[in-house]
Amino acid sequence: MGDRSAERRPAGELEAGVLAALWTAGEPLTPARVQRALGVSLARTTVTTILSRLYEKGSVGRVRAGRGYAYAPTEDAPGLTARRMHSELAKDEDRGAVLARFVSQLTNEDEALLRSLLDAGELDGGEDR
Amino acid sequence: MTLLVWVPLLMPFLAVPAARRVAAALAPRHAARLLTAVALTLAASSSAALALLVVPGASYLPVVAVLGDLAEPLTAGPPLVAVALALGAGGLLLWRTALVAVAVVRERAALRRARAAVAGTRDELAVLRDALPDAYALPGRPGRIVVTTGMLRALEPAEREALFAHERAHLRGRHHLLLVLAELAARCHPALRALRDPLAYALERAADEAAATAVGDRRLAARAIGRAALATKAPLPTRPGAVLAATAGPVPRRVAALLDPAAAARPTLPRAGRLVAGVLLASLVVSGATAIGAADDLHAHIEVAQGETTADAAR
Numbered sequence: 001m002g003d004r005s006a007e008r009r010p011a012g013e014l015e016a017g018v019l020a021a022l023w024t025a026g027e028p029l030t031p032a033r034v035q036r037a038l039g040v041s042l043a044r045t046t047v048t049t050i051l052s053r054l055y056e057k058g059s060v061g062r063v064r065a066g067r068g069y070a071y072a073p074t075e076d077a078p079g080l081t082a083r084r085m086h087s088e089l090a091k092d093e094d095r096g097a098v099l100a101r102f103v104s105q106l107t108n109e110d111e112a113l114l115r116s117l118l119d120a121g122e123l124d125g126g127e128d129r
Numbered sequence: 130m131t132l133l134v135w136v137p138l139l140m141p142f143l144a145v146p147a148a149r150r151v152a153a154a155l156a157p158r159h160a161a162r163l164l165t166a167v168a169l170t171l172a173a174s175s176s177a178a179l180a181l182l183v184v185p186g187a188s189y190l191p192v193v194a195v196l197g198d199l200a201e202p203l204t205a206g207p208p209l210v211a212v213a214l215a216l217g218a219g220g221l222l223l224w225r226t227a228l229v230a231v232a233v234v235r236e237r238a239a240l241r242r243a244r245a246a247v248a249g250t251r252d253e254l255a256v257l258r259d260a261l262p263d264a265y266a267l268p269g270r271p272g273r274i275v276v277t278t279g280m281l282r283a284l285e286p287a288e289r290e291a292l293f294a295h296e297r298a299h300l301r302g303r304h305h306l307l308l309v310l311a312e313l314a315a316r317c318h319p320a321l322r323a324l325r326d327p328l329a330y331a332l333e334r335a336a337d338e339a340a341a342t343a344v345g346d347r348r349l350a351a352r353a354i355g356r357a358a359l360a361t362k363a364p365l366p367t368r369p370g371a372v373l374a375a376t377a378g379p380v381p382r383r384v385a386a387l388l389d390p391a392a393a394a395r396p397t398l399p400r401a402g403r404l405v406a407g408v409l410l411a412s413l414v415v416s417g418a419t420a421i422g423a424a425d426d427l428h429a430h431i432e433v434a435q436g437e438t439t440a441d442a443a444r
Contacts, residue, residue, distance in 0.1 A: 016254035016274060016293045017286070023256045024281045039286030059252050073256065096239030097312040098305045100329060102264035102280070102292060103358040103380050110378040111362050117384050118355045 011050065014042065018050045019059065019073060028063055028070035133426060134181050136419035137174035140412050141320035144171060147409035149327050154402040157334035158302075164328040165307045168314035168321050170413055174420040175318045176225065179218045181423050186215020188434060200436040203427075228316035236309055243267050247275055254293070256281065262360040264292055272300030283360030288353035291340045295350075298339030304332045330379050337383050351387035354380060 021037040022029055029037065031048045038047070051071050054060045062069040095101075106114065148167040152160035185203040187193045189212060194202070202208065247255035247267065255267070255275045262280040267273040274296040284292060299305070307328060315322040341350040358380040 012253050013293070013297070015252060017290055019252060019254045019256065020276070020281050020289045020293075021286065023278055037286060039288070039290040054252070057251060059250060075258065096236040097308040097325070097329075098236050098240055098268060099243055099265045100299065100304070100308060100332065102295060103354060103361055104378065106358050106362040106380055107378055110381050111359065113381040114355050114358060114384060117381060117388065118352065 011053070014040075014046070014050055015054060015059075018047065018054065022060060022071055022073045025072075028065065028072040030065050030068060030070045034071070133419045134178050134423035137171075137178040137416045137423075138318075140416035140419075141171045141175060141318050144409055144412040144416065145320045145323050147405050147412065148324065150405040151402065151409055152327050152331060157331045157338060160331040161304070161307055161328060161335060164324050164331060165310055167409070167413065168311045168324045168328070171321055171416060172314035172317035174416045176222065177420045178423060179222045179225075181420070181427050182218035183215045183222065184427055185430070186212040187219075188431075197431065197435070199431070199434040201434050203430045203434045225317050229313050232313055232316050236312070240268070243275065244269065247273060262357060264296065264357070266296040266299035266305070268300065268303070268305040274300075280357060280360070283356055284353060285356075287344065287346075287349055288356060291344045291350045291353035292357065294343035295336045295340035295353075297343075298336040299332070302332075302335065302339075304336070307332065326379075330382070333379065333383055334386060337387055341387055347387045347390065351384045354387070355384050 017038050017040060018034055021034050025033075025037065031044060031051055034051065035042060035044055035047045042050075051060065051062075051069075055062055055071065058074060060071045061074045062071045064070075144167060148164060152164050155163060185206070188197065188199055188203040189208065193199070203211070243265075244267065246257060250256075253271070253274060255273050257263075257275065257277045259277040260279040261277055262283050264274070264276040264280045267275050274293055276292070280292070281289060308325075311321075311325050311328045315325055337350060337354065340353070341347040344350060
């Protein structure tokens with residue numbers, strides 16, 4: 001696991017994980033809850049620093065929560081157009097070669113094969129990290 | 130005109146299958162470079178061969194004769210054949226150029242749409258609110274990782290880090306350039322289309338390996354890919370399948386390669402691989418050399434037509 005080195009990674013890379021945690025939460029999160037929702041272990045102060053920087057950039061908003069703040073991703077007007085643009089882009093023929101998907105489409109055979117691979121590796125649980 | 134000029138046009142049919150075999154036996158990063166280099170070399174030499182076929186027939190045109198300072202048309206076979214070949218090759222060249230131009234416009238449009246979709250944010254990670262799981266690297270300065278909320282929800286936090294590391298590897302390696310070059314090469318010769326899928330696969334594998342290194346856990350990286358793929362599959366039963374793989378598709382192969390690196394590293398027999406590599410290299414060299422040889426031959430004919438040397442010297 002890369003936990004040891006997580007603190008030494010570039011700050012920009014840590015921001016991605018923090019933003020992802022806020023987007024999946026569905027409600028504003030305090031730094032303590034963000035820390036628990038991350039895929040890497042970071043010190044609370046590091047999480048707070050990242051959140052403050054994201055707030056200054058306008059990427060997240062915050063509300064008072066007890067003695068500190070709870071943070072949530074900001075969604076502005078461009079976000080709405082983005083949704084429309086993305087559904088256009090999702091059509092494969094409009095996508096071009098430049099934008100390679102993380103995963104390509106599975107056939108039914110692929111799906112069965114993939115499930116057996118994941119089961120064989122006991123990987124489907126997701127709790128062994 | 131000698132038969133030499135046809136070699137670069139036919140060589141891709143031999144070199145492309147060989148390149149695919151060799152690439153399958155190489156480490157992903159090396160495979161990607163090899164496939165791109167093969168695509169570019171073959172596209173360039175076959176286009177050069179077409180251009181060489183145009184010249185003799187074109188020398189019958191008064192304008193060309195004046196511009197080339199020709200005293201007479203090139204003595205490259207019967208006039209009718211030369212003119213017919215020139216028209217055919219010229220038409221093909223124009224057609225290729227048009228296809229390449231269309232592809233360039235299409236890729237630029239895709240990029241522009243994708244950039245517009247994330248115009249609202251400046252972070253490395255751009256999140257689109259969309260239940261459809263999707264993730265891709267958006268090239269630019271700086272490059273961005275675009276991911277939908279559907280994809281984020283499908284993954285565990287640690288798996289998300291693997292996904293981000295994978296997309297960062299694409300951006301750092303500037304993999305999109307290789308993909309676009311192969312796409313354009315495929316428009317130059319039909320046999321080169323078969324290089325696109327292996328190249329895309331090699332680039333995904335290279336990014337997978339980088340992700341596994343970044344998170345320090347191959348199984349975690351494999352799980353991230355597997356879960357993302359299964360999540361993508363579920364809500365899309367109605368989508369018409371553009372490509373139906375005859376054998377296992379790229380995703381199961383990527384997962385298998387991460388779970389069992391030893392088996393993934395050497396899928397072909399070393400000796401057979403070396404033989405194929407030899408054939409591949411030979412055909413590339415032959416392809417390039419014959420294009421040059423044909424050009425040299427044509428040059429000799431031009432000198433004859435210009436009245437600088439005798440037909441004997443040009444054979």
